[in-house]
Amino acid sequence: MSQDTIKATLIVDKSFVIAEVDKRIYGSFIEHLGRAVYGGIYEPGHSTSDIHGFRGDVKSLVRELNVPIIRYPGGNFVSGYNWEDGVGPVEDRARRLELAWRTIEPNEVGTNEFMNWAKEVGSEVMMAVNLGTRGVDAARNLLEYCNHPGGTYWSDLRRKHGVEQPHQIKTWCLGNEMDGPWQIGQKTAVEYGRLAYETGKAMRLVDPSIELVSCGSSSSAMPTFPEWEAVTLDHTYDVADFVSLHQYYGNRDKDTANFLARSMDLEHFINTVTSTCDYIKAKKRSKKTMYLSFDEWNVWYHSNESDTKIEPWTVGPPQLEDQYNFEDALLIGSMLITFLRHADRVKMACLAQLVNVIAPIMTEAGGTAWKQTIFYPYLHTSLYGRGVSLQPIVNSPKYDAQDYTDVPYLDSAIVYNEEADELTIFAVNRHLEAGMLLKCDVRGFEGYTLIEHIVLQHDDLLAVNTAQEEKVKPAKATGTVCKDGFVETLVSKASWNVIRLGKGSLN
Template identity: 80%
Template structure:
């Protein structure tokens, strides 16, 4: 049956009383690791025609500012578990070149803590700083915090001032290590080892600056054999010192099963629910009044580049590692992952798309050349732009399908955000059906006198279509057909499409 003659039918009821939570804008964060061309050739390329006086690419800055990224995790990632932060401060000519064991490259340390913090300020982002709990621990972490946040009058803060940064960086959010459960991690820990070290590190850091937020390291993915026992054991140590626990998850489509691939956000939903339940178990066990929140600080599609990375020459600087070229169906799943986090805005308070430039990223560059938007740039842009406000819980009736790994997958994946001050509602909707359009009827009678503003659509006949520096094949249009009449929104959602429907009070 063609989409021209008939369509699936789905219904939603949206009411301003059905509140999940205010959306923390930091769920639209991202990630820059010293990996591949994320830094060197990505955000920083001193010889580029568009480089500023400090060597950072202004064309890349503009694309990042378009996304309005509120927080950026730095400097890793696996990199941080072998990183000596002192190597990246002080006069650049005196900084050592080091072997980065995580990615088997050479780190020149041209960009370090101060340069990154200043760059983040210039683009309007906060820094989520990670500390090394792989090869280092309490001492290095508290010294780095003193260097970054203490105003002056102490050894490390005065050292920062001598390096030309008189004012403290005032970095609020700090990650206690990275993926410490992973056997690939330098300095992998058992949950007991990590829990004790993270607690003592966090305790010391809070003595330096009581106003910081701390993120306890969670499981590296739902596929880890220790998940969710890792969370239960580590949080037993870190619950009262940390504010968040981290989640990491990537998805791929190696077997080219698109229907199954587009259902993978259901695994993300399961991940969030399981970690939330584990946090609440530890809360009950400790008789605590504190609620642990979630930081989904690595998430994306990642599978296109894995084989290519085996051909990288070891011990080079800024090689092209993990450079996934994203297609249209990747953008659809990214949209569903953003929708999933919006539906859990009561517990997911921070998130970082991994990563921001070149490395599994929405933005790509050529060394010395152009910068462009990948397909996944657009759902990220739309969510960041229209997804700030109050996340509402819609009542959804959708036809469903069964996939290879999932049952009862709704063809309609949706979230709703209400911006009370602007008197605006945005409906985010993915039609997962690969062959048929979907007729959506949305009851918004709880919002009187609202009218259509726009219906943005991202669609393409070819699920495998990609964008390049020369041609942007996948990009949104504003010609969606949504209409609002008598308190009902009606729209036909194209097959396999991402939709952003915005209404405003008349």
């Protein structure tokens, strides 16, 4: 072993079960913001667009990611949105001032158009209702419009609009970030808790089969966190199934070692919200477990540092278009690993967002669509992270960063797919200078051999992908062996790794 190599070990066993992975942790988010809709998924006249104006190249990339659920239509947007503006004949729809992002909303894409698009890309929809400027009545009417078969005013209006069968939307968000002073119709915890409970109660009377998400704090940095969760859940616990978490990270200080350790903050966030949920469960003597919906998460800071000024009151201006680099992809990988290690409570998560706005997919107006660096960890976990999450027993050297101590260089999650007879090891080497000699004990998986070892690595941590050049892309690692119940490999410095084992053979 050279001085530029460290050692780590990993023990994997079928009995170390955390929970079944809910496929919805690989969800995403489309908000009426920037070029996410107009110029993103929707661009009439584009060479790949269908007869409804939706870009075919974007649909192909979304299908490649195998996104199971997409949150819609916001976000901050939803707190000022009148859903009735987005249904019926497009030529009759009102153009509105969109106050959250100070743009014009033409309402060319609304509920039915988005539902059709989501069906085409194979995704369910997590629909958000407006609890900023509106409330119980608008929410129950939207649900009736979407889910009731017919024979009532709102369901028959949907049928009149050309949608005979109900959309049957299962998952609904009770507002968005209602603790935030930036939110239209910001509420106190008590105000929100009461409104969300009454809204959820009415919605369940319309359709008892739905799932409801209660708004948690806008981030763990909010001064009211976690008191907001405790107070609001005291009201909504009996009607909601999930509480939301939102978190974004950045590297403004250009301290990569500290940046890559931020998934430890994510872990603390999850543990704190889980504890708060369980406190309310105990307080209410409830038998129900509250689950977590991490329905906004990503790296987000590049576009905030831009001096670009957006002309207000335009349609689909370029907003929040972060250009992601390689180190961003490493943190995204660690965040996904963290969700997998908490699969017992984190049941949904939405990478925010999906196209153009802080997104893995970017588009050029009239041109191509392309993959950002963060596309790949998201892709790999979505494809290979389905099954049972197993608790990894990790022995790794550690380091201290500016904000964190005892940070393991090896960050790992394990997923066992019994149906496919496959085991996948997801691993990030956080060491910026040294490769890692990794030895994995997989003796509990007799007869398994190496299928492939995928690695995402680049010597330049700031390397980015563009429409013209894909600098950061996965490759097949060589030198990885699986023999006598052990996997041995040299993991590259600062790298994302996917080691797949199964009853197949080496590719």
